[in-house]
Amino acid sequence: MAIAPPEQRIWWNERIERGELVWIAIAFLWGLVMFFMMVYWHIEGKQNLSNEAYRIDPGVFEQRTTDFAEKYKVREDGTTGYPVVKPPAGGDVYMLARLWEWWPVLELEKGQTYRLHLSSLDWQHGFSLQPINFNLQVHPGIEHVVTMTPTESGTFGVVCNEFCGLGHHQMIGRIYVVEPGKTQ
């Protein structure tokens, strides 16, 4: 009984039954498979998290994003009035998070690889690209540089999925992905 001391006083010498040993061996090997699967994906897989990150003053990041937006702004977004920024294919892209918006709206080309710079000016936010469904945590004071290659065209939402106060549920951004050489 598990509520009484072990019946065999020298319980650490008791024999382990075959069935139990086999399961322990399978479970241990399965753990190794899962461990090396992550390692393997770093070598062969195409979806890995970037480890490129820098400490940055929020004011500096805001300035860089503003400069970026002014330089490559192509139009204003329909009813929302947000600047739509279309950087050269394959270049650096900035998006900042603040209470409660993602700024600016981006327009990217399908099949091109971009370096996306993300940071927050105030609290933590969650960069959730939908409906692709990949999710990154965005911290104030840290610039995270993620290499990203859109493989389909369309309109994508950036939902904030880290709670950031009362306006959290209004914090939506947008990324357009267009066919090469076209605009939305």
Place this chain on the structure above:
Amino acid sequence: MAITAAETGVIAGIAAKFRTCPATGLKIDLAAERLIKANAVAAVVFLLIGGVFGLLVALTRWPAVHLLPSDWFYLVLTAHGLDVLLLWIIFFEMAVLYFASAVLLSCRLAAPQVAWVGFALMIVGGLMTNVAVLQGDSSVMFTSYVPMKAEPHFYLGLILFAVGALLGCIVFFGTLVIAREERTYEGSVPLVTFGAITAAVIAVFTIASGAIILIPTFLWSVGYIGHIDTVMYKLVWWAMGHSSQQINVAAHVAVWYLIIAVTVGAKPLSEKVSRTAFFLYILFLQLASAHHLLVEPGLSSEWRVFNTSYALYLAVLGSLIHGMTVPGAIEAAQRKNGYVNGLFEWLRKAPWGNPAFAGMFLSLVMFGFLGGISGVVLGTEQINLMMHNTLYVPGHFHSTVVAGTTLTFMAVTYLVLPLIFQRQVIWPKLAKWQPYLFALGVAGISLFMMGAGTLGVARRHWDITFSDAVISFDYPATAFLMMGLNGLFAIIASVGGALYILITVGTVLFGKKVDASNVVASLGPMPQKQVSGAVKEYGSAGTWQLPGTYIIVGVFFITFVLYYFVNWKYLSEIWPLG
């Protein structure tokens, strides 16, 4: 020299007062019994409060109902996490610690006064943080990520609560020392006590981590510290936040062994294997803080891979071992009880009408199939990219903490009421259905939240229609269906939870007294032994025939492998990232 009355009083105080349990013959220290009762009652009160908050959360996230306004929603969500994840579970665990030490070892409790001080601190701390949240300026969620700031008494309450829990752990360890000194038991401590020791060791680590992060955060909230690093905060906070869930795992697995010992007479298949599995928890579970840092900037891949896997999945190995040894012990015991036909007679003829057994077994299945598998998948470094901060996360932890820990604690309550409170469970027919109803509800909320999460729905989010946002975005219609079903099943779970509270409170207040004549009957239906003089030893040739368990474990393993690789396939289809 004559001994004065005062001196005998002091001596009697040290000697403690005991009663003998009519069912087990254990000597029960009355001081320990009072503390177990007090902690269990506090736990149930906070379960009630936190459960109501939980229902309000689910009804708000049901798009067709959308009950609360946004500020109330975030407030109630913060309170829900605090009251059920922290207060209900830790108060109950204090009761488990006192039970597994003083009661199971027939020993007096070390320093009951210290335990009462701990209890008082936990009550004061718990109430203080609740007040802070209800005042409205501390809707920072249970995680309170900096630089979002709560009122100082939000953090102070948590600190007081943690200090109280630490005192409880100290009393627990002290009791173990006394039991050893006074030789109240032979050989090694029982397996259930060993599991409780595991929980308490992890608790000390957890509380230390909590102190390291909450004390500076409190000082920051009152203005003595200027800056708290956001990533460092998460690392240390989750060394408390995730490790405290491992206290739960160790505690509820220990309670599984307790329940199957009492209800079907199960013995551990192998003391060595089960104890090693617990020991793996102590060695490796603490690395789990990394599960919350898989998509943060500024950490290396090597750090993530090593820590998120608990160093080669060695803590998962512990759970996988229990996942076989617990049903295996039930099968071995039931076969000894005479249910030897076919693969599953032992399971069919298990005491399904006993809410303690039924709740425990449902918890075992749901913790393994839903919570365990989803947890490993969610904690895989790259797969986490598709799940971080989506509703998949609460889907996962409702199947570990609610289906695992809460359901197990509910189940063991049906034994605690007759054995410790010495009351017969009122409304036994209703009690019989309670675990099934609650389990059904929890299975629903876990699955539908996970489903919504795979469709990208954010957790901790008031309005997935984004009706007052400047930029619009539409989640797929299926996501809305999932949230509606989540709301429905939350109602079912709430009915199950309400029944539990009604039955528990009703029993404590109005239950018939239990004495030697009716104690065994009060434990609920037990399997009828089919053969007399069944083999008493375990592990001996002839009793080790567990084909049913092998099949259950095989099905589990295949499910695990398939689900794991399906998620890698989904990952391979999203945009290349690097």
